[in-house]
Amino acid sequence: MLINLVGILLIAFIIWWFWLAKPKAKLSQQNEVIDVIADNGVYSPSLIQAHAGQPLTLRFIRKDSSPCAEKVIFADLNKSADLPLDHPQDITLTIDQPGSYEFTCQMGMYRGKLLIQ
Ligand SMILES: [Cu+2]
Structure with a gap:
């Protein structure tokens, strides 16, 4: 009985972790610089x-020394940048069209999204 309960809770947790947990959005304020850390595949x-x-x-x-993280690409915006290890790299974008814009590493393993409102 207890084992069943633990099993059900575990399944519920796995479902939540993989399908329901959404990343929390960071809202940018005017003139604010947003730090984006690239490490461990995220x-x-x-x-x-x-x-x-x-x-x-x-x-x-x-922070990730693997070549996977060495570029960031904003495919929808035709923009990309090299990311030197441990050297902060600023990218300034002005997006006039509201929508969602992905940014990825060159293999699409690192993934992020800009929500423009
Ligand atoms: Cu990659």
């Missing part, structure tokens, strides 16, 4: 909200 924060028509500065800080 950008953090990976979800960034910003306002259309306002310059948004992302400061990428790469």
